[in-house]
Amino acid sequence: MGKISLHGLDASPPTRACLLTLKALDLPFEYMFVNLFEKENYGEDYSKKNPQHTVPLLEDDDACIWDSHAIMAYLVEKYASNDDLYPKDLLQRAKVDQLMHFESGVVFEAALRRLTRPVLFNGESTLPRDQVNHINQIYDFVESFLEHDYLAGDHLTIADFSIVSTITSIGVFLELDSAKYPKIAAWLERLKELPYYEEANGSGASQYVELMRSKNFTIVP
Amino acid sequence: MSGIVLYGLDVSAPVRSCQLTLRALELDYEFQEVDLLAGDHRKEEFLQKNPQHTIPLLDDNGTLIWDSHAIVCYLVDKYANSDELYPKDLVRRAQVNQRLYFDASALFMALRDICAPYFDNDVTEISQEKADNVRDGYGHLETFLGDNPYLNGDAPTVGDFCCAATASSLPAFIELDAEKYPKVNAWLERLQELPYYEEANGVGARKYVDMLKDKLTLL
Numbered sequence: 001m002g003k004i005s006l007h008g009l010d011a012s013p014p015t016r017a018c019l020l021t022l023k024a025l026d027l028p029f030e031y032m033f034v035n036l037f038e039k040e041n042y043g044e045d046y047s048k049k050n051p052q053h054t055v056p057l058l059e060d061d062d063a064c065i066w067d068s069h070a071i072m073a074y075l076v077e078k079y080a081s082n083d084d085l086y087p088k089d090l091l092q093r094a095k096v097d098q099l100m101h102f103e104s105g106v107v108f109e110a111a112l113r114r115l116t117r118p119v120l121f122n123g124e125s126t127l128p129r130d131q132v133n134h135i136n137q138i139y140d141f142v143e144s145f146l147e148h149d150y151l152a153g154d155h156l157t158i159a160d161f162s163i164v165s166t167i168t169s170i171g172v173f174l175e176l177d178s179a180k181y182p183k184i185a186a187w188l189e190r191l192k193e194l195p196y197y198e199e200a201n202g203s204g205a206s207q208y209v210e211l212m213r214s215k216n217f218t219i220v221p
Numbered sequence: 222m223s224g225i226v227l228y229g230l231d232v233s234a235p236v237r238s239c240q241l242t243l244r245a246l247e248l249d250y251e252f253q254e255v256d257l258l259a260g261d262h263r264k265e266e267f268l269q270k271n272p273q274h275t276i277p278l279l280d281d282n283g284t285l286i287w288d289s290h291a292i293v294c295y296l297v298d299k300y301a302n303s304d305e306l307y308p309k310d311l312v313r314r315a316q317v318n319q320r321l322y323f324d325a326s327a328l329f330m331a332l333r334d335i336c337a338p339y340f341d342n343d344v345t346e347i348s349q350e351k352a353d354n355v356r357d358g359y360g361h362l363e364t365f366l367g368d369n370p371y372l373n374g375d376a377p378t379v380g381d382f383c384c385a386a387t388a389s390s391l392p393a394f395i396e397l398d399a400e401k402y403p404k405v406n407a408w409l410e411r412l413q414e415l416p417y418y419e420e421a422n423g424v425g426a427r428k429y430v431d432m433l434k435d436k437l438t439l440l
Contacts, residue, residue, distance in 0.1 A: 070318035104326045109325075
């Protein structure tokens, strides 16, 4: 087995999705902290490996792979002893892919990143209400996707890892109403039972929430 | 007959990325128009098939799949004679996947951030931030191309199909400046040489750009 390094930070949801996957696969890896506030992701070394300057980044021997969803799929296909986490069956796989692209665009880019960047990196103190309200649509969709115990069906897949990382972070802008979204609430409880959940996602999600709260942003109409 | 039905509109970039893939695979298919302005995608019949109420939606002999990226990967894995469009080698596949997730997030969301408020609420102004998101998208594509003719090397992949469908639509809002983005321009011209490109993407992209380009203003 080659040497695996994951570059990122606990506060970052997509880093956490990859941590969940690495832990689920019981893979040894080196965890390299990337200081986004010092713009380490724009340094020469990092940029050579990931010209998009995002976290996380995976190194597996000589291979440099980025985008959390691409990383997760790669890790399961390469190292897992079965295909549960990322099914080989084409329809089941397409289901997981659809959920991950949903997470990538609708959840991460359109909600989390659009709300995080101004406050955390651009020093803004207010966020527009209509952008925050977009989160309601996300909760509505995820509730409707949960027809079974997990997002893609009866068992855990990397789609669950991807979406739980952001769902547990966007609550800092618009809290999840458990009464209105019972399926999401039950699914979260189910995931928290994973022995590695707290280390891989729970504590990082709290860190992200605390970091955002410390900026004292307000939501304005 | 393949028994494949593609639901969508030819002006929609993600629909066109599916058309490019279907044509590249030489698969015949039925096209079912979904009139978004008439709210077809929110009607019960469509919602039953796709609760996310987006286009494109694929019906492959009863198997329903949505999200253009999931669709194109499924089609290649299922029907292609070789893995050129979506390599089976894990590292190369991960690199194509990164381009697909880049399209789903950075490129397409930049487009949607501008066109959705226009269609839903007649917002005709493009904020500095939204314009910059488009330019960032173009910039990343320029970087990704490097010294290669296509996004993942010497031959087109589904990564090219998805990113090109969106990149050829974004000029409706922000010019794809040939001086700032020479590689992206050359790459789109190269893709235009594919015999099916005009019908699968060219026509629809032009229709989209013509429909919108004089309707919105930069702030």
